[in-house]
Amino acid sequence: MSTNNSKMRLMKGDITNTEIEAFVFYARPDLQLGSGFGGAITVRGGASIQEELKQYGEVKVGDAVITSAGKMKAKYIIHAVGPRFQEKDTESKLRTTTLNVLKLADQRGIRTLAMPAMGVGFYGVPLDISAQVTLSMVKEYLRSKTGLEEVVFCVLDNREYNSFYAQLAKLGQK
Amino acid sequence: MSDSPARSQKAQKVLERFAKKLNRQMVGSLLACVHCGMCTDACHYVLANPGDPTFAPAYKADQVRRIFKRHFDWTGRVFPWWVKAKSVYSDDDLEQLKDIIFGKCTNCRRCSINCPMGVDFATFNRMARGLLVSVGVMPEGVAVASKDQWELGNQMGVLREDYLETLDWVSEELRQELGDPNAGIPIDVMNCDVVYAINPREIKYDPRTIADAAKIFHLAGENWTMPSEGWDMTNFGLFSGDDDLGGAVARRLYDKVEELRGKKLVISECGHGYRSTRCEGQNWGGVDVDFEMESSVITMLRYIKEGRIRIDPFKNNKSYTYHDSCNNARSCGLFEEPRELLQIVCNDFREMYPNRAENYCCTGGGGAMSMSEYSAQRLKSAKIKADQLKATGAKVVVTSCHNCVDGLTDLIRYYKLGMEVMQLVNLVANAAIVKEKVTAALP
Ligand code: SF4
Ligand code: SF4
Numbered sequence: 001m002s003t004n005n006s007k008m009r010l011m012k013g014d015i016t017n018t019e020i021e022a023f024v025f026y027a028r029p030d031l032q033l034g035s036g037f038g039g040a041i042t043v044r045g046g047a048s049i050q051e052e053l054k055q056y057g058e059v060k061v062g063d064a065v066i067t068s069a070g071k072m073k074a075k076y077i078i079h080a081v082g083p084r085f086q087e088k089d090t091e092s093k094l095r096t097t098t099l100n101v102l103k104l105a106d107q108r109g110i111r112t113l114a115m116p117a118m119g120v121g122f123y124g125v126p127l128d129i130s131a132q133v134t135l136s137m138v139k140e141y142l143r144s145k146t147g148l149e150e151v152v153f154c155v156l157d158n159r160e161y162n163s164f165y166a167q168l169a170k171l172g173q174k
Numbered sequence: 175m176s177d178s179p180a181r182s183q184k185a186q187k188v189l190e191r192f193a194k195k196l197n198r199q200m201v202g203s204l205l206a207c208v209h210c211g212m213c214t215d216a217c218h219y220v221l222a223n224p225g226d227p228t229f230a231p232a233y234k235a236d237q238v239r240r241i242f243k244r245h246f247d248w249t250g251r252v253f254p255w256w257v258k259a260k261s262v263y264s265d266d267d268l269e270q271l272k273d274i275i276f277g278k279c280t281n282c283r284r285c286s287i288n289c290p291m292g293v294d295f296a297t298f299n300r301m302a303r304g305l306l307v308s309v310g311v312m313p314e315g316v317a318v319a320s321k322d323q324w325e326l327g328n329q330m331g332v333l334r335e336d337y338l339e340t341l342d343w344v345s346e347e348l349r350q351e352l353g354d355p356n357a358g359i360p361i362d363v364m365n366c367d368v369v370y371a372i373n374p375r376e377i378k379y380d381p382r383t384i385a386d387a388a389k390i391f392h393l394a395g396e397n398w399t400m401p402s403e404g405w406d407m408t409n410f411g412l413f414s415g416d417d418d419l420g421g422a423v424a425r426r427l428y429d430k431v432e433e434l435r436g437k438k439l440v441i442s443e444c445g446h447g448y449r450s451t452r453c454e455g456q457n458w459g460g461v462d463v464d465f466e467m468e469s470s471v472i473t474m475l476r477y478i479k480e481g482r483i484r485i486d487p488f489k490n491n492k493s494y495t496y497h498d499s500c501n502n503a504r505s506c507g508l509f510e511e512p513r514e515l516l517q518i519v520c521n522d523f524r525e526m527y528p529n530r531a532e533n534y535c536c537t538g539g540g541g542a543m544s545m546s547e548y549s550a551q552r553l554k555s556a557k558i559k560a561d562q563l564k565a566t567g568a569k570v571v572v573t574s575c576h577n578c579v580d581g582l583t584d585l586i587r588y589y590k591l592g593m594e595v596m597q598l599v600n601l602v603a604n605a606a607i608v609k610e611k612v613t614a615a616l617p
Pocket of ligand 2: 217219230278279280281282283295
């Protein structure tokens with residue numbers, strides 16, 4: 001889907017192993033990389049990424065911070081601390097997090113960015129809410145003045161893909 | 175637990191989800207207990223902790239039941255003091271509940287099959303685990319494994335390149351061992367008769383089991399493949415009670431078999447993987463599959479009966495006993511076939527008592543091996559299993575479950591039993607006759 005000169009795209013794959021300038025990691029407030037994608041970042045990118053995160057200490061829900069991507073294919077990782085485990089105001093916090101990710105990407109002059117299904121899975125954000133909130137936020141943002149040329153939603157499996165695809169189709173009709 | 179009427183966000187969400195999880199089977203188990211105590215001695219925690227009533231299945235069940243009574247049963251709503259109904263209010267209440275439902279039960283279902291009223295505590299214990307997981311209250315090891323399985327597609331955080339590289343060198347070694355350039359592991363081949371899915375433990379700690387399985391498929395002349403992704407047949411959702419994870423994991427595997435147009439999914443030896451993939455996954459995932467699913471135990475037995483592989487049982491020359499995985503035996507009825515297979519591939523089989531559906535848990539079930547905070551409690555409860563193993567006099571305990579391999583290995587070390595742990599695939603591969611071309615079935 002194109003918005004002004006920027007594109008939104010949907011793909012299935014491992015976001016930590018994608019050829020892209022920057023990707024988003026759905027992080028914890030203490031910024032410990034932990035397991036899952038965090039483990040993949042540590043193994044593929046190296047220990048320097050966790051070291052770099054030390055400068056930020058603990059961050060609030062909604063915030064996003066940036067590090068290099070170490071030895072990974074990407075150049076940067078945006079660590080975004082979104083809502084987790086049915087906490088209050090999940091939807092509005094997810095909006096704030098998504099917006100902060102996009103602003104940070106712009107500040108750093110990033111042109112291509114990959115986002116996962118934000119908060120879906122382990123952190124329990126419902127798939128339809130994640131798809132609806134993040135796709136509409138990104139679409140809206142790309143209409144404004146931005147250096148972002150492409151935002152790729154890189155999801156894990158058919159279940160996520162189908163939900164994002166349906167939501168994207170709905171947005172395309174608007 | 176606190177009596178404060180103010181309720182935390184997490185406690186509130188737990189109650190909301192509780193209401194959604196109630197079905198007839200669950201409510202039946204929550205209501206039917208008459209506290210007769212007949213399940214008490216079925217539990218290995220009770221037997222290892224005589225005099226501590228907090229390990230009794232009915233006591234543990236009551237910690238969940240009283241929440242149910244307080245909110246969903248009229249007696250508890252009207253006379254809470256009479257039926258001991260009590261709600262959860264604080265995060266601390268949830269933490270206390272966590273230590274019971276994760277730390278004092280392996281969800282082995284031995285109490286369930288010994289209850290004359292049909293109370294299946296393990297089923298609602300799993301449901302209660304799911305309630306806590308949904309608000310982020312869980313042992314650290316459960317969080318680590320769940321996140322790995324959600325995000326990397328397997329519960330041990332194995333990366334795709336490591337998986338493929340391991341299969342590659344296993345293939346190379348197999349070619350050398352058999353002296354056959356055609357041996358090896360075919361990846362992502364379409365239209366195969368068998369798609370073989372494994373436990374990530376096999377990649378990380380025990381690739382010998384993959385090599386043994388590949389050897390058996392090769393000798394049997396099977397038209398088989400392994401998937402490059404969606405290859406993990408285990409499912410941490412069974413342990414954590416997270417039905418969404420259960421469904422997502424099962425669907426990834428089913429989708430891959432369908433994409434490859436495989437005729438049959440063969441599941442390597444793993445109790446919880448077998449139960450999750452074959453028995454529960456379609457319900458969790460809300461899907462139907464139209465290919466067959468089978469345990470590799472049955473596949474291996476069939477190859478021998480059909481004469482596709484021949485066996486020299488003298489190659490396995492120790493004494494062997496068989497431990498039933500709870501998920502295989504109690505929950506899926508898979509206990510005769512492994513015994514039949516074991517007695518074909520060795521000459522000295524010694525039964526363990528009690529056995530089959532009544533066998534005791536390896537004490538590492540229900541994800542217990544990942545919950546290091548409860549290790550001391552787990553190993554204490556393992557005394558029952560240790561005594562049972564010792565009484566067989568066997569040198570080797572065979573099991574059809576990777577989780578049980580870890581649970582048994584740990585307790586054998588702790589109680590200094592000096593026994594070895596193996597799986598059927600190891601014994602079948604070791605006894606398989608390689609050189610001759612097989613044309614006839616065993617008499
Ligand atoms: S055997 Fe059944 S009815 Fe008796 S105490 Fe145990 S769960 Fe309750
Ligand atoms: S399921 Fe097993 S471990 Fe849990 S209470 Fe029942 S017998 Fe004990």
